[in-house]
Amino acid sequence: MKAFKNKYGDYALITGASSGIGAEFARQLAAMGFNLVLVARRVSRLDELAATINRQYRVDVKTIGLDLLDERAVETIVAATKNIQIGLLIPNAGLEVHGDFVSNSYEMESNTIKLNALVPMQLAHIFGGKMAERRKGGIIFVSSTFGHQSVPYFANYSASKAYVLSIGQALNYELKKKGVDVTVLSPGLTKTEMTQGMKGMDFSKMPIIEMGVEPVVRKALKALGKKQAVIPGKWNNMMDIMGKFTTPRWMLTNMFGFLVSRAMTRPAQAVKAVKQPAGLR
Numbered sequence: 514m515k516a517f518k519n520k521y522g523d524y525a526l527i528t529g530a531s532s533g534i535g536a537e538f539a540r541q542l543a544a545m546g547f548n549l550v551l552v553a554r555r556v557s558r559l560d561e562l563a564a565t566i567n568r569q570y571r572v573d574v575k576t577i578g579l580d581l582l583d584e585r586a587v588e589t590i591v592a593a594t595k596n597i598q599i600g601l602l603i604p605n606a607g608l609e610v611h612g613d614f615v616s617n618s619y620e621m622e623s624n625t626i627k628l629n630a631l632v633p634m635q636l637a638h639i640f641g642g643k644m645a646e647r648r649k650g651g652i653i654f655v656s657s658t659f660g661h662q663s664v665p666y667f668a669n670y671s672a673s674k675a676y677v678l679s680i681g682q683a684l685n686y687e688l689k690k691k692g693v694d695v696t697v698l699s700p701g702l703t704k705t706e707m708t709q710g711m712k713g714m715d716f717s718k719m720p721i722i723e724m725g726v727e728p729v730v731r732k733a734l735k736a737l738g739k740k741q742a743v744i745p746g747k748w749n750n751m752m753d754i755m756g757k758f759t760t761p762r763w764m765l766t767n768m769f770g771f772l773v774s775r776a777m778t779r780p781a782q783a784v785k786a787v788k789q790p791a792g793l794r
């Protein structure tokens with residue numbers, strides 16, 4: 514535990530730390546002795562978590578209440594952390610959108626790409642650069658098993674996660690030479706607010722097994738410095754291997770299209786009303 518902290522130290526920066534996988538990263542890293550910078554919109558949630566962690570582990574926890582979709586969000590994080598050393602970066606905050614792509618809100622689909630792909634890339638560029646200068650640091654990207662496939666009715670979400678998987682694996686190679694470890698975590702269905710609050714989907718109709726956040730995060734921390742990418746859970750790994758090595762991608766896409774549309778309780782229906790800026794239609 515101490516070796517891990519010493520290898521990356523001093524602070525871990527976690528986005529989307531107010532719930533789910535991000536909050537669990539905060540708890541497990543604090544238990545290892547990391548000081549933390551926690552980012553999310555619900556600052557009261559962050560402050561509550563910070564107080565609990567501080568009481569339990571006696572580490573320093575800074576909170577930044579911030580909407581990562583704001584134009585200057587990344588600059589705000591950089592300014593707020595300029596006097597501390599970010600040794601671990603976990604750009605975990607994410608947004609899920611599903612349903613019939615062209616009927617979904619234009620704004621929500623655009624925000625999905627921004628939050629899931631653009632912001633993690635920007636944070637990795639800035640903090641990865643500082644880590645490379647110090648020849649010390651680690652980045653854990655958060656993709657999804659849906660990022661390993663093209664998933665109809667999660668088309669843009671799965672594409673955003675495919676981006677994260679791709680850049681993370683490539684950076685694992687590039688940054689290793691500069692003393693920085695990178696790994697990509699691809700959780701399958703995980704019990705968090707994201708999945709609990711997901712309207713219009715009945716995942717029990719799909720051949721997937723839900724996991725808790727604790728083993729998902731543990732797997733990612735264990736993989737850092739050892740693996741380019743990691744999928745938690747035996748079942749998720751079996752599905753991934755079966756998919757990759759036994760079925761052509763076009764067939765997998767069709768299979769996912771069938772499975773997801775069967776699990777949609779409001780088939781091929783928009784999640785939100787169409788909201789496209791005037792003049793784009």
Ligand SMILES: NC(=O)c1ccc[n+]([C@@H]2O[C@H](COP(=O)([O-])OP(=O)(O)OC[C@H]3O[C@@H](n4cnc5c(N)ncnc54)[C@H](OP(=O)(O)O)[C@@H]3O)[C@@H](O)[C@H]2O)c1
Nearest residue numbers: 529531532533534553554555581606607657702703705707
């Ligand atoms: N749960 C799953 O089954 C699953 C599977 C594969 C991958 N993932 C990925 O895991 C990551 C974490 O998700 P989760 O499952 O833990 O869901 P979650 O509990 O809903 O957590 C999402 C986090 O992102 C933050 N967030 C959302 N929009 C934000 C914004 N505009 N600005 C700043 N923070 C924002 C939320 O905080 P605030 O609302 O307070 O801002 C929250 O802390 C995501 O990238 C997700 O795609 C999840």
